[in-house]
Amino acid sequence: MLSRLLGFARDVVIARYFGVGPATDAFLVAFRIPNFLRRLFSDGSFSLAFLPLLRGTDGKGGVQGRLEVDTLFGALILLLLQISLAGTLAAPLLIAVFAPGLFAQPLDSALCTDMVRITFPYLFFIVLTAFAGGILNSRGHFAVPAFTPVLLNLCMIIGAIWFAPLLDRPIMALAWAVLLAGLLQFALQIPALAYTGHVPRPHFSLRRFRQSWPLLRGVMPSLLGVSVPQLNILVDTFFASFLMSGSISWLYYSDRYIELPVAMVGVALGTAILPRLANLHLQGDGAHFSEVLDWGLRWVTLISLPAALGLGMLSTPLMACVFGTDAARETDIVMAARSLMAYAPALPGLIAVRVLSSAYAARHDSGALLTSGLLAVLVNGGLGVALAFMAAPQGWRHAALTLSTALAALLQGGFLLHKLLRTGIYCPRPGWGLFLLRTGFAALIMAVGLLYGDKQSLRLIMPIENSYLRLCVLVAGGTGVYFSVLWLGGVRRRHLHAPLRPVAAAAGIQRCD
Known part of the structure; x- marks a missing residue:
């Protein structure tokens, strides 16, 4: 942090x-x-x-x-x-x-x-x-x-x-x-x-x-597989160099905002559970392996959904904090906000990939990581060309590049999750349907609150002189609304406790049917 x-x-x-x-x-x-x-x-x-x-x-x-x-x-x-x-x-x-x-x-x-x-x-x-x-x-x-x-x-x-x-x-x-x-x-x-x-x-x-x-x-296939977001950013930079001056900078600043939750949630979770998953795989405790992975994915869902909505909806005040409130920077604020808005949907995929990659790395399954990575890069490159140079209007082409990256990230996360489910390595614990309903509803209420709060902040807080104050109020208010709705919906700390029972020695690899 x-x-x-x-x-x-x-x-x-x-x-x-x-x-x-x-x-x-x-x-x-x-x-x-x-x-x-x-x-x-x-x-x-x-x-x-x-x-x-x-x-x-x-x-x-x-x-x-x-x-x-x-x-x-x-x-x-x-x-x-x-x-x-x-x-x-x-x-x-x-x-x-x-x-x-x-x-x-x-x-x-x-x-x-x-x-x-x-x-x-x-x-x-x-x-x-x-x-x-x-x-x-x-x-x-x-x-x-x-x-x-x-x-x-x-x-x-x-x-x-x-x-x-x-x-x-x-x-x-x-x-x-x-x-x-x-x-x-x-x-x-x-x-x-x-x-x-x-x-x-x-x-x-x-x-x-x-x-x-x-x-x-x-080691290289695993390294390339988990580093696809960085490869896709390079692809975006390549294409952005042919767009209007400033496009590379606008993409850079939107990527920086996405990095914050990816590092604090995705990288932190993936790094923390990897030694545990590696030990469980060596011990053959497939049931506990699945439980640890399930715990990580629940945290991914809990954090990434509101974070993605918040980044997309607050893209303009976020960029105002970077560039300042000088009238000469208004164009930069608008253009960078567009790329952040298009990039925000990538967040659940990017965070999930970091957690899911830990499961594959612990099992020494570098082939799946490499395959999903190459697929994501190819999709990002193809969509980037189609959207930025053929479909997007002037002023939105750099945002089209981040949208293609977002879609590629969601595709990679879905690919990795599907294979774990199909092979029975990951068996979701009961209650996922209700958990998704609760988090989705809380995120929706938060989004409505942000829309209302943004309008009120423009009226009550001078947005030009107090961009940081405005952003802090919106973030604090949105966070409070989200977790309050979760609590009212019945989500408690016990639902997110990590499975800490001892590793079973030679328990035999268990797979779900």
């Missing part, structure tokens, strides 16, 4: 100090490339892919298991050094791949190239940071990996406020802040690893690298 709130503060600082324009678009593309890889490996994705592998090394004996982890660490260091060097040298090629529309403006592409060369080495530090976080998560330590992104946000805020005015090209301060943050984030993991007694020591051995390659290759 602290990380996401500081991330919001970071985006407000960037919007207020640099605005929306070619320079900001160039930085966001330069930042998007390494940040895509950061989000690919962090936010729990690395843990989802590697935690079952790290758990598997525990059964091989302390020395053998530690040697495999050290060999993987050494292989990652060598691989990342090569990728970082290649990416720095091939910066123009990366821009041509991720945002070719920038080449229509030579000055913008040159600025973006310079910033990519500064930010790309961030990849080296952040992947090693994520590997260390995976080790900590596998040992039951979650605080340090969760706190780590705070450093990135602090570095960027400090760079924008204090160091940008000292440079000829102020936007370059953000690029240097990203690189410094990578170093600090990796350094933060070392004391935590030392405290747990699991500091990896890189082991460089050609023979062992060859032995560890199948392990890394086996």
Whole structure:
């Protein structure tokens, strides 16, 4: 939560100090490339892919298991050094791949190239940071990996406020802040690893690298499968580079609002239940495995439905808090609000995917994750072209891209859920129909309350001077209405208690008929 709130503060600082324009678009593309890889490996994705592998090394004996982890660490260091060097040298090629529309403006592409060369080495530090976080998560330590992104946000805020005015090209301060943050984030993991007694020591051995390659290759499908939202954002950035100036920034800010509940609910739930699910799968306790997954999906439903409605209905006041209330920013507020409104329906799918992916990762079923991921990317790309370039009117094309991403996220979540149900791995507990009715009705009443409250806030609270006050009143009121209706409908804490009965040893895998 602290990380996401500081991330919001970071985006407000960037919007207020640099605005929306070619320079900001160039930085966001330069930042998007390494940040895509950061989000690919962090936010729990690395843990989802590697935690079952790290758990598997525990059964091989302390020395053998530690040697495999050290060999993987050494292989990652060598691989990342090569990728970082290649990416720095091939910066123009990366821009041509991720945002070719920038080449229509030579000055913008040159600025973006310079910033990519500064930010790309961030990849080296952040992947090693994520590997260390995976080790900590596998040992039951979650605080340090969760706190780590705070450093990135602090570095960027400090760079924008204090160091940008000292440079000829102020936007370059953000690029240097990203690189410094990578170093600090990796350094933060070392004391935590030392405290747990699991500091990896890189082991460089050609023979062992060859032995560890199948392990890394086996992890990649899971990693790609759970990182589809990041791939789809890159697809959107690619298409947005051909749209009007500012489209990349508008998409970025709408994505940032979606990230908040995804990280606080989806990533948190998925990361927390993954070790439990992995243990249950190893023990063969299929019934308890299904109960833990069911508990997670109930929380997904409880939080994602009102959050999606709230983000869509309050998109304009939310963006007013980012861009400020200056009349010159009114266009940015409207355009960014449109993309957020179209993106909001993705929230239940995005959060569900994070929880469902934990079930597949715990069972080492990377094929389903990869298949669902490729399907979602293909659907997003096809719909993006059809909606943004053929159907949407001018001014709504960037929003059409986020709508296609939302539909792809819902499709991926539905695919993963359907397979678990069809194979009998997940057996929903009784009461789902009533639970959906209660949450849906409460969310509907909340939506009606927000419509009324929004009109009243425009009349009673000066929206221009008090955008934050207006938003706080609406969010607090909507939250209060939602949970009050849930309580009146009969939902109690006992309905959402986690199943904590002991893991049954060798209970046999149970499937529902």
